[in-house]
Amino acid sequence: MQVKAKKHLGQNFLTSENIVKKIVTASEVTKTDTVIEIGPGLGILTKELAKTAKKLITIELDTSIIPHLKENLKKSLTQKDLKKIKILNTDALKFIPDAKTFKKGKYKIVANIPYYITSPLITHFLTLPNSPDSLTLLVQKEVAEKICAQTKQFPKVTHSILSLSVQLFAKPSYSFTVLAGSFSPVPKVDSAVIHLETKTLSKEDLATNTKILSIAKKAFSGKRKKLSNTLKTQKEIITKLNLQDDRPETLDLKDWKSIANF
Numbered sequence: 001m002q003v004k005a006k007k008h009l010g011q012n013f014l015t016s017e018n019i020v021k022k023i024v025t026a027s028e029v030t031k032t033d034t035v036i037e038i039g040p041g042l043g044i045l046t047k048e049l050a051k052t053a054k055k056l057i058t059i060e061l062d063t064s065i066i067p068h069l070k071e072n073l074k075k076s077l078t079q080k081d082l083k084k085i086k087i088l089n090t091d092a093l094k095f096i097p098d099a100k101t102f103k104k105g106k107y108k109i110v111a112n113i114p115y116y117i118t119s120p121l122i123t124h125f126l127t128l129p130n131s132p133d134s135l136t137l138l139v140q141k142e143v144a145e146k147i148c149a150q151t152k153q154f155p156k157v158t159h160s161i162l163s164l165s166v167q168l169f170a171k172p173s174y175s176f177t178v179l180a181g182s183f184s185p186v187p188k189v190d191s192a193v194i195h196l197e198t199k200t201l202s203k204e205d206l207a208t209n210t211k212i213l214s215i216a217k218k219a220f221s222g223k224r225k226k227l228s229n230t231l232k233t234q235k236e237i238i239t240k241l242n243l244q245d246d247r248p249e250t251l252d253l254k255d256w257k258s259i260a261n262f
Contacts, residue, residue: 013041014112014138016182024048026175026195027110027136034102036132038092038111038121041065043072045112050081058085059092093117093124104130105198112138119162122147126169126198135170135196141177144192148174150252158249161213161220167253168209170196211260219248237262 014020023045029035029052040046040058042065050056050073060066066089073082088095097107109132113121118139125132139147148154149163153174157163166172175193180186201209215231222230228244238244241258243251 013184014044014182015184016178017044019178019182020045020048022176023110023112023136023138023193024052026193027108028134028195029053029108029110034107036097036102036107036109038109039113040069040087041112043069043076045110046073046085047076049110050077050084053084056085058087059090059095060087061089061091063089093120097128097130099130102130102132105133105200107132109135109137111135115140115143118143119165122196123165126166126196131169131198134198136175136193137196138178138191138193141190141192144174144194147194147196148172159251160249161216164216164253164256165213166196168212169201170198172196208257208260212256215259216248216256231259234259 027035029049031052031054033053034055035049035053035057037046037049037056037058040060046056046058046069058069060069066087069087073085077085092111092113109125111121118137122135122137125135143162145154145157146160147163147166149157149159149167151172151174173195175195178191178193180188180190183191199205215234219227219230224247226245226247227238228235230248231238235244237259241255241262243255243259246255
């Protein structure tokens with residue numbers, strides 16, 4: 001079945017069965033899990049998730065592709081696995097999981113998402129009151145490396161607002177690289193799968209994270225400038241912490257927490 005990808009929706013259909021199996025393995029989905037899949041497209045990943053999960057909710061924005069998705073699933077899955085699947089035609093960035101169905105830490109997200117919604121989508125789900133247990137995402141390789149900044153896998157990659165926004169709420173890991181040829185149409189860049197394991201945070205932690213992001217946004221507005229120049233209202237604090245001559249991208253999470261809690 002030939003379906004043309006829509007460029008304005010950032011559609012690149014995954015075609016590699018081997019990559020699909022590796023994504024499901026990286027997601028750590030089991031027979032007891034409820035899963036939200038974002039951007040099922042033609043269903044290559046949906047089929048594998050349906051065989052593995054207890055319940056699968058797919059979120060697809062493109063109305064025109066849903067009939068093709070349903071037909072592909074019907075051809076490939078047993079009735080038992082088909083009954084596990086619910087297809088929603090909605091915008092994932094506006095989707096609020098029902099707290100009764102999707103309890104905090106009791107569901108997982110797996111997605112091959114358009115590159116342009118990576119940051120807002122991660123932020124949306126990580127900051128929900130009933131955030132998922134984990135997110136396993138297929139994203140642009142360069143973005144994956146940025147998200148994993150200053151981890152053991154990428155110790156030399158410097159922090160950004162994106163990496164801070166993720167790492168304050170989750171523990172990221174870089175699972176594997178996905179070459180451009182694994183998609184149709186073939187994108188101009190390689191991709192990667194990352195796994196975000198959400199943290200259990202107290203109200204105090206959440207308040208601190210809000211402070212950190214507010215301060216960090218000011219600091220990163222002058223990324224190449226010293227903190228003493230960008231955080232003038234916190235100059236006394238950063239001087240006491242001996243960070244006045246540092247630049248925002250070189251600070252680690254402990255440094256940001258020290259500034260926020262001072």
